[in-house]
Amino acid sequence: DVKVTQSxxxxxxxxxxxxxxxxxxxxxxxxxxxxxxDPGLGLRLIYFSYDVxxxxxxxxxxxxxxSREKKERFSLxxxxxxxxxxxxxxxxSSGLAGVGDxxxxxxxxxxxxx
Amino acid sequence: xxxxxxxxxHVSVSEGALVLLRCNYSSSxxxxxxxxxxxxxxxxxxxxxxxxxATLVKGINGFEAEFKKSETSFHLTKPSAHMxxxxxYFCAVKPMNRDDKIIFxxxxxxxxxx
Numbered sequence: 001d002v003k004v005t006q007s008x009x010x011x012x013x014x015x016x017x018x019x020x021x022x023x024x025x026x027x028x029x030x031x032x033x034x035x036x037x038d039p040g041l042g043l044r045l046i047y048f049s050y051d052v053x054x055x056x057x058x059x060x061x062x063x064x065x066x067s068r069e070k071k072e073r074f075s076l077x078x079x080x081x082x083x084x085x086x087x088x089x090x091x092x093s094s095g096l097a098g099v100g101d102x103x104x105x106x107x108x109x110x111x112x113x114x
Numbered sequence: 115x116x117x118x119x120x121x122x123x124h125v126s127v128s129e130g131a132l133v134l135l136r137c138n139y140s141s142s143x144x145x146x147x148x149x150x151x152x153x154x155x156x157x158x159x160x161x162x163x164x165x166x167x168a169t170l171v172k173g174i175n176g177f178e179a180e181f182k183k184s185e186t187s188f189h190l191t192k193p194s195a196h197m198x199x200x201x202x203y204f205c206a207v208k209p210m211n212r213d214d215k216i217i218f219x220x221x222x223x224x225x226x227x228x
Contacts, residue, residue: 004157009155040123040220041220042204042218042219042220042221043158043204043218045215048215058215090157090158092157092158102148102160102163103158103160103216104160105150105157105158105159106157107155107156107157108155108156108157110155
């Protein structure tokens with residue numbers, strides 16, 4: 001079974017702090033994704049990566065950055081956390097782009113910024 | 115551009131009744147289509163997906179969906195609802211090309227009434 005793990009299930013941070021959210025997958029997947037999920041808005045793509053050291057902006061990259069130094073790990077960084085970044089953050093991975101590759105999701109990190 | 119519309123942000127059905135969750139999509143190229151389920155405080159889990167071939171797709175937990183190209187729909191059904199089906203359901207579309215970005219609908223929360 002594909003396993004995607006996220007470093008924390010719940011996180012509370014203060015405004016202005018630098019926040020790191022870590023995601024690790026164990027299926028040697030090329031593609032990794034970060035989404036945020038908010039009520040009524042569904043999932044919105046923040047950043048994604050097709051390969052090590054590659055990154056692409058998604059639909060809402062402002063206020064975020066990412067790092068992918070190893071194939072299995074994809075980190076989301078909030079440079080200076082703000083209250084409007086309080087949300088559920090979901091990481092996902094998928095294999096080589098091909099016939100309807102499925103995205104596999106981690107359990108999510110619920111981040112609260114005070 | 116691709117988009118997904120899920121009709122109804124909340125749907126309530128009685129235990130034992132038919133479940134019908136509606137999804138319509140738009141896509142400039144033939145799409146792959148997905149339904150994901152999210153149980154409380156968990157990540158998303160794939161229910162089923164359509165790639166090519168048979169238009170009626172069976173998934174886990176007794177769910178199925180039918181791809182209707184003429185109606186640009188991919189509605190999710192289950193003949194008899196169970197209390198454990200209470201969750202949020204997301205329809206998603208991915209174009210049949212190398213672009214691995216999946217577009218998610220905003221989700222439908224399914225409530226099961228005893």
